[in-house]
Amino acid sequence: MQIAASAVTMWTGACLVIGGCTAIVGVDKPYHLADGAGGGSGGGGGAETCTPEEVRCAQNRPQTCDEGGAWQDEPECPAEVPLCDDGRCIVPRSCAKMDAICGPRGDEGCCGSLVVPGGTFDRGDAEPRLATVSDLRLDRFEVTVGRFRAFLSEYPASWPAVGAGAHPKIPDSGWRAAWDANLPVDRAALSASLHCEDPYFSWTDEVGEHELLPAACVSWYVAFAFCAWDGGRLPTAAERRYAAAGGDEQRTYPWSSPESAPEPDESYAVYGCGLDGSCEIADLQPGGSRSPRGDGRWGHADLGGNVWEWVLDSFAADDPIACDDCAVLTPDTNHMIWGGGWRSGKETLLTSAFQERPPNGHFAGAGLRCARAR
Template sequence: MTRPDAMPVKGCCVPQRDTAVTRAPDIRPATAGTAAGDWGVPIPGGPATIGTDAPVFPADGEAPARRVMLRPYRLDAHAVTNGRFAAFVDATGYRTEAERHGWSFVFHAFVPQGLDTPAPEQTPWWRRVDGACWSAPEGPGSSVADRLDHPAIHIAWSDAATFAAWAGGRLPTEAEWEHAARGGKPAAPFPWGTAEPDDTGTLPCNIWQGDFPHCNTGADGFVGTAPVGGFMPNGYGLYQMCGNVWEWCADTFRIRSLSRTAKTRNLTASEGRERVMKGGSYLCHRSYCYRYRIAARVGHPPDTSAGHTGFRVAYDS
C-alpha cells in the first residue's frame, strides 16, 4: 500500500464536463411532505474545528485547522435517496443537469457490455454514457426501482441546490458539514473515530477494497452505492458522512494560501464557479483517493455529475 504522503496529488475520481452550464428552471418550495421538520437531525452550534494541520493533499486546501463559530442547525440523517428525489421530480417535473446535457459519467465496471463509450483522458475508469442520469444510473435500460433507499446519484450542484430549496432547506456549508461529520469528536479524522479502514476487517464505511480501478472485492458488502441507512451512524446520528457518495456543499471552492500554486488553482476554481464536495465515495481507496477523511475536499463546476455524486440537505433551526 502506498503511503499517503508519497501519493501523487491527483484530481479525485470526479470527472468534469467540458460543456456550458445550463439554466435550471425555477421550482416552487414544497408545501407538505418534505418539510424541514420531517428530515433534519439537530446539530449543536458553538465553536467547531474545521480543516487539518496534517493535510494528506495540501494542494486541495485541507489545511490549516481553524476554529469557527456555528449557529445550531439541522442536517439530513443521510443523503437524499432515489425515492425522495423521485417524489421531488414527480411534484415539479424537474430535469437534472445530466438529463439536460443528455449524458453523464458511469464507472467503467457498470457500463453495459458492448456499449461504445468514450473515456476522459485523465480519469479513464469513467465512461461518458448517453442517457445516464439519476433515474437510469447505468444508462438506458437501467432503473432505480430496486434502489429507492440508495442515494440519488448523477446529481450536480445546481440539482442539489434546487432540491434543497424546494424541501425548505439549503445545502450545508463546508464548516457545517465537517462539524456534523465529526459527531462530537473534534479531533477525529473519520465520522466513526480514528480506526483506519482496510480491505478486510475494518469496514466502517462504503469505500473501495482491492486494486483501484481494476478489482473491487466488495468486502464491505457493496461494489456500488449502498442503502443510506447502512453502516453505523456517528455521534449525532448521521449516516455515511464519508464513503458511499460525494456530497455537495454550498461553498465556492477556495484554497486558503498565498502560494503561487494556490492562486492559480483559485483562479481556475473561480472561472469554473466551482463548489466544494466532501466525504468521498464508494470509489475511494487509501492507495489513490484518500479523501474519505472528514478534512478532505475537492472542487468542481456546478454542472458536474457522475455515478457517485449526491447530497444531503441542511435546515436553519
C-alpha cells in the same frame, strides 16, 4: 483531483464573491415556490399580538396563540418530521409519499433530520483556524433515488425561486436567476443526466431495486435545486466538516472518538471498490448500511463513504484565521464535494478530505445531503 487537509476558504459574516458580491437580479420566467418549504409565516414572538388558537412557525418551531393573544412556543419538531409548515411539523416533500424504509433495519424515515448543535472547531494544520457554525439540522441519510424520484416527478415545476435555498445567515446565498441555464430544460433531460458514467449510475427510469441507494450523477445546480425544493439547503463546507468531525471532538474519521481513531474497514464505511478495477454498481449500498458503527457523533450515517456530497461552497485554496457562519460563493469556479465515496480510497474518508469539481459535472460517485433550519 485535489484532496486537502483543510477545507474551503470562508470569510466572516457574509458571502464572499471574489471581485465583489454579485447581486441577484432579473426574473425572466415564472418561478415556483415550494409549498411546505419550512418557516411558515416566520417571526419570533416578542410583544406581537395574535388571535387565540392561531398557529404559525417561528424559526422552524410551531407556535400557537394563547387566550391572552400572545404567541407561545410549542415543542421543537422531532427528527422524523423536521419541518415546520403552517404551524405544524411535517416531513420534507421528498418523503411525503414514502414509508419508513431507510436505515440498517429498513424501519426509519428516509428524511429524518438530526440536530447538529452549533459550536467552534479548528480546521487548521500549522496554525489554528477556527470556524464557528450555528445550530442546524442535517439529514441523517444521503438523498436516495426514491427521494429524488419525487423531485423529478414535479420537474420543472420544482425549479427553485430566486433566493430559495439560502443559508439564513449568509446574504445572497440563495438561488440566482443566472443559474437557471444550468438546469436541465425538462423532465426527460433531467432523467437523461442521471445516467452518467455507464454502468455506474444508481438511477433507474422506473421504480426498482435501487430506490434506497444514494442518488448520484447530480450536478451542483441540481443538488442545490433539490434541497431548496425539499425545504432545505446545501450545507456549507464548514457545517459539513463540523458534523463529520464531531465539532470540538476534532474526529479524524466520523466514527472516531477523542481517544481513538479506528482505521477504516468495510464495517465502518462503503469505499474502495474501484481500487482494483473491479467496481460494480452492486458495491454501492443503501444509505445507513454501516449504521450505527460508522455514524458520526450526532447519529448521521455515511459522513464517510458511499457517495461524495456537494456543499454550498466554491473551491478556494486556504482557510482564514476565523470564520463565523460563512462560505465562499464565487461565480464560474469549481465547487466542492466531501466525505469520500464507494469508488475512492480510505484517505478520502478523513473528515478533512475534499475534492473540487466543476458545478456542471455529473459523477457517479457524487450525490447530496440537505441541511435544514433548527
